[in-house]
Amino acid sequence: MVVLSSAYEIEKRVEEMAAVITQEFADVRIDVKGKHVLLVEAIVDTGITLSTLVAHFGTKDVASFSVCTLLDKTSRRIVPLQLGAGGKYYRGFQCPDEFVVGYGMDYAEQYRCLPYIGVLKPHIYTKN
Numbered sequence: 001m002v003v004l005s006s007a008y009e010i011e012k013r014v015e016e017m018a019a020v021i022t023q024e025f026a027d028v029r030i031d032v033k034g035k036h037v038l039l040v041e042a043i044v045d046t047g048i049t050l051s052t053l054v055a056h057f058g059t060k061d062v063a064s065f066s067v068c069t070l071l072d073k074t075s076r077r078i079v080p081l082q083l084g085a086g087g088k089y090y091r092g093f094q095c096p097d098e099f100v101v102g103y104g105m106d107y108a109e110q111y112r113c114l115p116y117i118g119v120l121k122p123h124i125y126t127k128n
Ligand SMILES: O=P(O)(O)OC[C@H]1O[C@H](OP(=O)(O)OP(=O)(O)O)[C@H](O)[C@@H]1O
Pocket: 001, 002, 041, 042, 043, 044, 045, 046, 047, 048, 049, 050, 104, 105, 106
């Protein structure tokens, strides 16, 4: 979870995610043209990651782009969901505005393997 408190920070985060996703998918050789793509996510928070992925797959001529997320933290949304034609959104649970870890979600690469979803105590992520 990142804290973005200004339009500038949001813009930088969008640019950063676009670069990360372009890099992460650079070696993927699967041809998705004409395919129905389903992205499986742990959590949708600000929506920046998802919107960047929608833009990425939008350039690949996919038949549709859908998302299945375990958690959805709608109260933190900055970028609205726009999946495009045929895209479906499957959500497991609405998530309160807490720093959640476990089930694949981490804080500084810790807690990712917890077999449950926990709420991190604020003193863990505010300490410096
Ligand atoms: O809606 P957003 O604010 O963009 O956040 C959602 C992203 O955050 C989490 O990944 P994270 O960046 O924590 O990294 P990870 O993939 O290493 O868990 C999650 O898996 C999503 O990809």
